[in-house]
Amino acid sequence: QNITKQNITKQNITKQNKTSIMLNEPARPMKTNDTDSFFMVDNSTIASNFTTMDDDMMTTASNSPDDTTPSLSITTQPQFHTIGTNASAKTTNICTTIKARVLEEDDEKRAPVNILVALDVSGSMSINNKLELCKDTLKLLLHELGPRDQFGLVTFSNQACLEVPSKKMSHDNKTNAVQTINKLDAHGGTNISGAIGLAVQEMTLGGSAATTNKKDDNVVNCILLLTDGHANYGVSDPTRLTALTRGLLSDTNNISLYCFGYGEDHDGNLLAQMAQTTPSGTYYFIQQDSHVKTAFGDALGGILSVVAQNVSLTIRVDESARNMGVSIVKIHNDDAVQLDDNGSFRVPLGDVYAEETRDILTEIKLAVPTNATAAAAASDVSNNIPHLQISMSYMDTILNKLVQTPPHTVSISRLMHSPETSEENVHVAVQLLRVKATHAMKEANDMASNHHFAKANHTIESNMDDIVAKALALNVNFDRVESEFVSNLQDDLRHVKAGLESERTFHDYGSKRLNNVCLMNSRQRCAVSEELLEDSSSGGSLSNF
Numbered sequence: 104q105n106i107t108k109q110n111i112t113k114q115n116i117t118k119q120n121k122t123s124i125m126l127n128e129p130a131r132p133m134k135t136n137d138t139d140s141f142f143m144v145d146n147s148t149i150a151s152n153f154t155t156m157d158d159d160m161m162t163t164a165s166n167s168p169d170d171t172t173p174s175l176s177i178t179t180q181p182q183f184h185t186i187g188t189n190a191s192a193k194t195t196n197i198c199t200t201i202k203a204r205v206l207e208e209d210d211e212k213r214a215p216v217n218i219l220v221a222l223d224v225s226g227s228m229s230i231n232n233k234l235e236l237c238k239d240t241l242k243l244l245l246h247e248l249g250p251r252d253q254f255g256l257v258t259f260s261n262q263a264c265l266e267v268p269s270k271k272m273s274h275d276n277k278t279n280a281v282q283t284i285n286k287l288d289a290h291g292g293t294n295i296s297g298a299i300g301l302a303v304q305e306m307t308l309g310g311s312a313a314t315t316n317k318k319d320d321n322v323v324n325c326i327l328l329l330t331d332g333h334a335n336y337g338v339s340d341p342t343r344l345t346a347l348t349r350g351l352l353s354d355t356n357n358i359s360l361y362c363f364g365y366g367e368d369h370d371g372n373l374l375a376q377m378a379q380t381t382p383s384g385t386y387y388f389i390q391q392d393s394h395v396k397t398a399f400g401d402a403l404g405g406i407l408s409v410v411a412q413n414v415s416l417t418i419r420v421d422e423s424a425r426n427m428g429v430s431i432v433k434i435h436n437d438d439a440v441q442l443d444d445n446g447s448f449r450v451p452l453g454d455v456y457a458e459e460t461r462d463i464l465t466e467i468k469l470a471v472p473t474n475a476t477a478a479a480a481a482s483d484v485s486n487n488i489p490h491l492q493i494s495m496s497y498m499d500t501i502l503n504k505l506v507q508t509p510p511h512t513v514s515i516s517r518l519m520h521s522p523e524t525s526e527e528n529v530h531v532a533v534q535l536l537r538v539k540a541t542h543a544m545k546e547a548n549d550m551a552s553n554h555h556f557a558k559a560n561h562t563i564e565s566n567m568d569d570i571v572a573k574a575l576a577l578n579v580n581f582d583r584v585e586s587e588f589v590s591n592l593q594d595d596l597r598h599v600k601a602g603l604e605s606e607r608t609f610h611d612y613g614s615k616r617l618n619n620v621c622l623m624n625s626r627q628r629c630a631v632s633e634e635l636l637e638d639s640s641s642g643g644s645l646s647n648f
Contacts, residue, residue, distance in 0.1 A: 173506060174410035174499045175455065176202050179491075179513045182531040186469060187521030194432055197513050198531040199416060199463045199493050206408050206457035206501070214409050214500035215251040216323045218244070219269055219306050221298040222287075223330035223365070224258045229289035231392050233331060233365060238284050240396045244403060245280055248272040253322075254280060255305055259298035260291030261336050269305055295330060296338035296347055299360075299377075302326045303351045306358060321500040323409045323454060324358045325383075327402065329395075331365035334373070341373045349380040357413060359383035359454055361402050364615055365395065371615035372552070375622055382438050383453030385630045386622050388615040401631060405456045411506075414452040414497040418465055420445065421489040421512065427470035429490050435464040435538045437625065455497075461627055462534045467491065472517055487514040529577055533585050536570055537624055540592055544599055544621040551609050551617075563600045567593060595620045 182196040206213060220241060228234040241256070248254055254276075255269030266283050270276045306324060338344050352358055360381045362374035371388060378384035387398040420429050431446045439450045450463055470488045492510040499506050516525075543566035550559040574589045599620050602613020623630050 171502070172204055174204050174501050175414065175495065175497060175506070177493070177495050177508055177511060178202075179493055179511050180528050180531055181490075181513060181515050182528055182535075183515070183525050184528070185516040185518060185523060185525035187518040187523040188472060189520055189522040190524045192469065192524065194466055194468055195515065196531060196535060197465045197467060197491055198528075198534055199418070199465070199511075200530075201414070201452070201455065201461040201463075201495065203410050203455045203457055203459045204501075206410055212501060213407060214321045214323050214412075215253075216248070216325070216406055216409075217253040217269065217306065218248070218406065219255040219257065219302050219326050220244075221257045221259060221263075221302045221326060221328040223260075223293060223298075223332065224287055224289050225260045225291055225293045225332060226289055227332050227368070233392050233395075234287065234289045236392055236395050237329065238287060240399050241284050242281055243396065244399060245272065245277050247403060247407065248277075255309070256280065256283065257298055257302045257305065258287060259294050260289075262294055263297035263301040265301060265305055265309075269309055292336045293330060293332045293334055294336035295328070295334040296344055297336070299326070299328065299348055300351060302328070303358070321412065321498055321503055323406060323412065323500070325361060325406055326358060327361045327363065327399070328374075328377070329363040329365060330374070331369055333368070333370045341370065341376065344373065345376045345380065348377045352381055359385075361385050361387070363387045363389055363395070363398055365389045366392070367611045367615075369615070371618045372548075375618035378622065379437065381453060382451045383626075385626065385628060386619055387630050388612070388619040390612055390615070398631075401629060405628070408457040409454045410457050410499070410501055411455040412453075412498040412500055414455050414495065416450040416452065416463060417442075417447065417494050417496070418450065419447040419492045419510075420467075421492050424470050424488060424490050427472060427488065428468060429470045430468045432466040432468060435466070456628075459628070462537075464531070464534055464538055465491065469515065470517055472519065486518055487516050489514045527577070529585055532573065532577055533588055536573060536589065536592060540566055540570065540596060541621055541624045544596075544617055544624070547599070547603065548614065548617045548621065551603055551613065554606070556603055556605065556609070559603045560600060563596055563603065567596050567600075570596075592624075595624065
């Protein structure tokens, strides 16, 4: 495919791993059967390397994984490997890290995609040429889809309308889709509930269900919803609309929802909440009209690189440890679901892109060794006690098979009658900073929404101070990736703080940016527009760590 890959190098967490497709202005037009329409083709070359989390993962096509390499790997790390029984700590954290493989530059090896766009065509979309920019972007998106991929289009104003039934993108179907897109015009209000309902109906019961082949069971399904306003037709209450979205998508756990908020007048809180109804959901804030191509390209780059679907962790307390008081205090993931009275949890993670990394933190109560354990410790000085059993299941879209990993046992050394605590694991400590920063952003958003801007600013400032203090304490053990991680986390907080200065800044962009950055850090997934990438290029106060 004639696409340019953009390396995201300044975004936080593993966001720099994800490759974006640049939906640029055309280097040349490719005519279709309709002389009034054409696909915009970027004739730049594909970047030869990917930007990855660390140097040992930097991979080119010459040494990419073979066809038998599982798409995901899993590792576990305790915050402290040793915590003596006389230490003050009663709880600790365990980090489960999932890493995805590199995806070869072979369009036939990636999973086919099924994209249904729900596009706002209300009257306000005629302002500043917004609808025309979206129409150009959709045509660019179509160009990136191959004959195994499917595309459908729903538009919405006062009502929702199925403009392009979901079909595989043969040349003729692309031509017909472009002709339909060219005829769209702006009018009426904003019926988001009608759009999401019709989009889910078409994806589950319409053309996509009828035309998907058996061999394409690993198809990546996603809905891209773009709006520039507030819901004012159909179900308009944000709480009811979010509940409706969750209900529509709850029985279709393989559909991801991407929400794009266009301009200053959309409801960022609503779109972020809707996006979070699916484990892979993402919210984009498009502050400037011209950045719609970058946002769609960022999303499409991820969608076209999915290597695993329906990824799920199962986290259980080891049976022997349960008798020593071990229990799960909290899993730092909003989608975690308790499975039984023994405290077992399932954590759905949805789709995972190539080269992505996910870190799931689990806070647990430490084992209190029994007399029998103490006696056994006489022959085992380290007294390693299993605390958790963690396993993973997923659909491998490259190998086209279900994968179930054996349980990983996580042990912690409980030295008898000792106050010793080992050195803190830096990776786990940094992930805890991410979780705390995300929590601070959520609190600040709630405070600012209730007009408590001073409190919101103080919350962000306090978290920034905490990060600096923790970073200084850990600095001796930082590597390059962790240093950049903390620096970029500071940048994220600085960006959101700028939007908390006043009622006006919070309304215009502050609340949207907060929702966007908060969800990026929570999901560990890039969701940026050109504007945010430009802002992030200035670096931060921790850039030397």
